[in-house]
Amino acid sequence: MDNTMIHVCLQTEGAPTPEGHEIGERWVCSCGDNFVYREGFNRAGYPSLEWWPAPAPPAVPEPRNAKGRRLLFGPRKG
Numbered sequence: 001m002d003n004t005m006i007h008v009c010l011q012t013e014g015a016p017t018p019e020g021h022e023i024g025e026r027w028v029c030s031c032g033d034n035f036v037y038r039e040g041f042n043r044a045g046y047p048s049l050e051w052w053p054a055p056a057p058p059a060v061p062e063p064r065n066a067k068g069r070r071l072l073f074g075p076r077k078g
Contacts, residue, residue, distance in 0.1 A: 009033065010051060018050065027051065 009029035036054040
């Protein structure tokens with residue numbers, strides 16, 4: 001994966017440092033982009049631990065309310 005874009009938020013004052021983090025740690029910058037600290041391959045092809053762009057974690061699902069269910073055709077009869 002060749003990522004040629006440089007994210008400016010990683011170079012601001014509040015950004016985490018490149019070293020001293022646990023693998024899998026997440027960080028959300030002020031603009032809303034998500035990053036995860038993991039091992040990947042840099043442009044030269046060598047493994048390196050860095051902050052990589054990541055998708056947002058999935059939202060926690062809420063349980064359905066039995067009374068609030070809307071059936072398309074109604075309950076079964078028979």
